[in-house]
Amino acid sequence: MPPDTQSSMPVSAPPAPALPKSGRRPRFVDPAAVLVLVRRGFNEILRVPGASIPGAIAPIIFLVGLTMVFGQATDIPGYGTDSFLAFVLPVALLQSAGFTGGATGVNLGRDIEQGWLDRLLLSPTSRSTILAGLVLSAAARVLIPVPPLLVMAIVLGAPMPSLVGVLIILAVVPIFSAIAATWASVLALKFRSQQASPLIQASILSSILFSTSYAPLELLEPWMRTIAELNPVTYVIEGLRQCFVGEISWTVTWQAFAALGGLGAVFVTLALLGLRRFER
């Protein structure tokens, strides 16, 4: 992705109160503070509209483009559907979630460059509150581009998901966006700059694509099959895919949520460690 030249706008913030007299940072998540950070995340859409483009437009272009180009692939036995659009729709949903989460990391890189995170860390707010605010804003923001993407796909011929399918989509996509935001925050805290943006977007995109994104496991090249089997995102994609291709199965569903849980646990730990290291 090209560097986000719009993201250098100054961000005003009220002066942060100092830490309590004990000098210790609270440990628990403060819901009120999280809400304020989530609201700030939404303000980014108005303040830096260009940063929302990848999350909103790119998945639509990928979905329509891939279907036009590789649509005939479903003539090969093994896809389980004759609609390539339905097959790649989960990939577009995760791309939307991933790019939205990635934008959170890019914005954090800008906040670090401008000293905003330093001021936030001086406030009597736990690190987990700061992290929760960041990642939950990504989870909430992804609900903006997803409905138009789903409606457009259905208009173009994707099957309408069942109620359970809709619930799975509405759970999996925001959680994946939050996980992508956590990973993006890990990278932003490591590189402390917006210049980590290409690395953030490329790593998130790779995690989605090196999976069963374009073809079922049996049709992948052996090296790609090995990577896809080891990649937890494969299970997330299959969890979403069952909402459009085949029938919803409990096994596929819990595997998707287990993969999300594992990824979340690892990245949240890394992000909290990153925040602690940043403070030092």
Added chain:
Amino acid sequence: MITPSVALALRALRLTLRRPQFLIPLFLMPSIFLAVNTGGLSATTRLPGFPETTGFLAFQLAAAMVQSLMLSGLQAGIAVSLEIESGFFDRIVTAPVPRLAIVAGRLMAAAVLGAGQVLFFLIVGVIFGADLAGGVVGALVVVVLGALAGVAFAAIGLAIAFRARQASIVQGLFPFVFAVLYLSSAFFPQELLGPPADTISAFNPLSYIAEGLRAPIAYGMDALPILEGLAMTVAVIVVASLLAVAGLRWRLADAA
């Protein structure tokens, strides 16, 4: 004219090579798509109507090349619009430098970068087992075509940058690079594309440029696609360069 053009070309190359965040989209992103397409869709060579090639990796190399070259053209446009925003453009204009050297320098840099980009993907292809149907001569043809295609896409980037008032406008065209790619035969044979890409791709110059790059790699030294690719690349260079020069004049008149 030549000396300042070369100086500006060297400056543009130095700046590009100095900033890895500019190089990542040119090399890493197309490499990711090359790997994913090859690993995920190799089975599509079994589809009836898929042309006989030396392999799906060889077939996809041209797609990675045009993708990289188009992103490079966009980067050239972003770089010029940033120079306009930062005031560097005004300083160049007030210096005793021929105006055309501003365009020529960028296009010379694009030619060198374009040759380097296609060479990179050729090497990647050979390392991962692609069989170059055209051999060494074919590889040389691809490098020459790649350099020219780099100039063509950079000229388009410049034409847009001179007219755009902000770098963010040029940057916002990033998704449309993929739209143009998907409406061509860069990724898949034209006969197997779905509507409306099957029709539009026949009129999309990118299809001919991609096929020109693909032929020496995947099919052999078949003269027709190579000459069609060359002719289309030269046509785009001429039209886009004229638009870029017109854009430069418009920018100068607007600033005066």
